[in-house]
Amino acid sequence: MPTFSILPFLPLLLLLAWPYVQKVKHEDTKPLAAFLVFTSILILITSAIYYVALWVTIWMAPAEAQQVPAFGGWLLALISLMGFLFAFWIADRIVRRRPRHRRPPN
Secondary structure, rough: OOOOOOHHHHHHHHHHHHHHHHHOOOOOHHHHHHHHHHHHHHHHHHHHHHHHHHHHHHHHOHHHHHHHHHHHHHHHHHHHHHHHHHHHHHOOOOOOOOOOOOOOOO
16 A cells, blocks of 8 residues: 655745745845745744644544554645645744844944
8 A cells, every 4th residue: 555755745845935935025034034934933833733633643543543554644744734824824924024133233
């Protein structure tokens, strides 16, 4: 039975997120800085969703369902999708802010 993995698609999804981040960033923000903010938000949110879903799966799903490889693949795909949706939603609010400028040294 073939298994499903989201891992080969993650670099492609991050490359597809680049134009979106460049569109929503503030004009004073550097492109790489805006993308790094987005990816760090994505990693934090996705890992939090992953650990909550893992905990719920361990405690709620029957043992027979946990042994099916497709169950884990679809669970990872769902977690990644939810992480991207939340990251896009939060990036709209954080990346659009004007960057803070440092005070010049005295």
